[in-house]
Amino acid sequence: MANADHKTYHRQIASWLMFCAAVILGMILLGGVTRLTDSGLSMVEWKPLMGAIPPLSDESWQQNFIKYQQFPEYQKINRGMSLEEFKSIYYFEYAHRLLGRLIGLLFLVPFLFFYFTRRLPAQLTPKLLLLFMMGAFQGLLGWFMVKSGLVDRPHVSQYRLTAHLGTAVLIYAYMLWLAWGLLQRPGSAEVAQRPGLRRFSYAITGLLFVMILSGGLVAGTHAGLAYNNWPLMGQSFLPPGLYGSQPFWLAALEDIGTIQFNHRMLAYFLSGLILVFAWMTLRSGVAGGLRIGVLLMVGILALQVSLGISTLLYLVPVPLAAAHQVGAICLFTSALYVSFRMANSSVVNRWRYGITPAT
Numbered sequence: 001m002a003n004a005d006h007k008t009y010h011r012q013i014a015s016w017l018m019f020c021a022a023v024i025l026g027m028i029l030l031g032g033v034t035r036l037t038d039s040g041l042s043m044v045e046w047k048p049l050m051g052a053i054p055p056l057s058d059e060s061w062q063q064n065f066i067k068y069q070q071f072p073e074y075q076k077i078n079r080g081m082s083l084e085e086f087k088s089i090y091y092f093e094y095a096h097r098l099l100g101r102l103i104g105l106l107f108l109v110p111f112l113f114f115y116f117t118r119r120l121p122a123q124l125t126p127k128l129l130l131l132f133m134m135g136a137f138q139g140l141l142g143w144f145m146v147k148s149g150l151v152d153r154p155h156v157s158q159y160r161l162t163a164h165l166g167t168a169v170l171i172y173a174y175m176l177w178l179a180w181g182l183l184q185r186p187g188s189a190e191v192a193q194r195p196g197l198r199r200f201s202y203a204i205t206g207l208l209f210v211m212i213l214s215g216g217l218v219a220g221t222h223a224g225l226a227y228n229n230w231p232l233m234g235q236s237f238l239p240p241g242l243y244g245s246q247p248f249w250l251a252a253l254e255d256i257g258t259i260q261f262n263h264r265m266l267a268y269f270l271s272g273l274i275l276v277f278a279w280m281t282l283r284s285g286v287a288g289g290l291r292i293g294v295l296l297m298v299g300i301l302a303l304q305v306s307l308g309i310s311t312l313l314y315l316v317p318v319p320l321a322a323a324h325q326v327g328a329i330c331l332f333t334s335a336l337y338v339s340f341r342m343a344n345s346s347v348v349n350r351w352r353y354g355i356t357p358a359t
Contacts, residue, residue: 009119010182016110017179023103024172025329028165030096032325035161035219036318039092041073044150046143052101054094061087073154100139107132127178131171138167158220159253165216169209169329173336180340197284198342200277205335207270212328214263223256223263224316230309233261267308274301274335281338290341297334304331 034040044067045051055061065086068074074081111128114120120128145160218224227233234240239257243249251258278298286294304327311320 009114010121013114013119013124014179014182016114017175017182020103020107021172021175021179023099023106024168024175025326027096027099027103028168028172028329029322029326030092030099031165031168032219032322033318034092034096036316036321037089037092038073038077039089040096040146040156041071041093041149041154042068042086042089043093043097043146044068044071046146048101048139052098055090064090071150071154072152073149076154097142100142104135104139107135124178124182127174131175131178134167134171134174138164138171141167156220158217161220162213162216165219166209166213169212169332172329173209173332176333176336177340180337181344184344197277197281198339200280201335201339201342204270204273204277205332205339207266207273208328208332208335211263211266211270212332214259214266215325215328217253217259218263221254221256221259223259224312224321226256226260228312228315230312233257233264267305271301271305274298290338293334293338293341297331297338300327300331300334303327 043051043064055064061083065083068086068090078085111132115125141160141164145156145164148157148160149155227239231237239261241251241255242258242261243251243255245251245255245258252262253259274297278294281294282291304324307320307324307327311317311324314320
């Protein structure tokens with residue numbers, strides 16, 4: 001196959017993967033809004049195929065509303081809700097599930113086209129199949145999460161919510177990594193390889209993922225509503241009862257004061273690490289996309305810190321909280337991109353990650 005054809009196919013596949021990643025980012029945003037508006041438990045059944053059809057008649061709406069009334073959220077929180085109020089929360093959850101199905105189609109149909117027209121690099125096919133399986137697992141995990149709020153307490157498990165969020169981020173990250181690999185030009189080194197800086201970038205990316213998981217725990221326990229002042233938590237820097245559970249480590253997962261404290265401390269620690277990393281990397285004389293990535297990471301960090309503090313002080317309003325969640329993904333994306341440029345600044349590394357340069 002001609003070299004020009006290889007390059008064209010690589011660009012086509014990369015564009016498709018980045019488009020899918022952008023839709024997943026929208027899915028994460030919509031999922032956050034669904035949670036913030038307490039809409040996630042409005043659909044009490046999981047119908048992977050027939051569930052794509054919304055209620056189309058007054059009778060159908062009434063049937064769905066009657067089903068919702070049999071579960072804890074209506075009985076303990078929303079008793080007396082009108083049908084119109086039910087529709088407003090139903091639409092958020094319906095849109096979230098519909099977008100999930102759309103992502104499956106946006107991935108599967110082009111994959112089949114690229115596969116049967118022999119446009120996929122041989123090393124890429126198993127990676128794309130893995131992505132598809134991860135997406136299917138994510139759908140099952142989403143229903144597993146919803147089920148936890150349909151039993152006794154009208155709130156989903158913070159563990160399942162965090163796992164659902166984390167899996168979405170992993171799918172998003174892996175998709176971008178593969179797309180960037182297809183677009184990377186062989187031999188486009190931008191900095192003399194310093195293993196310390198490369199490992200530093202990996203550590204920051206990993207810690208940002210942990211930070212996102214921490215945000216999932218904050219969301220799942222409504223810990224953002226516990227202490228709405230800053231920099232103190234209540235009257236002191238340390239909240240009352242910090243790590244007071246038995247066993248003590250359980251507080252990091254279930255005590256709202258400890259969960260919010262840990263989220264703040266992670267934010268402080270990561271902000272310092274990112275600034276030190278940026279200073280060290282820029283000082284080493286990086287150029288091109290790597291330099292842009294580092295500068296972008298610092299800019300997004302400043303915005304994300306501002307959004308986090310504002311979300312807290314204004315009692316977690318939906319627009320600010322949703323922007324803060326997207327900001328976290330954007331900051332993670334910039335760090336992931338920097339890690340990619342560090343890892344793939346040579347032909348050898350590019351082969352290691354499974355994308356064979358066109359020859």
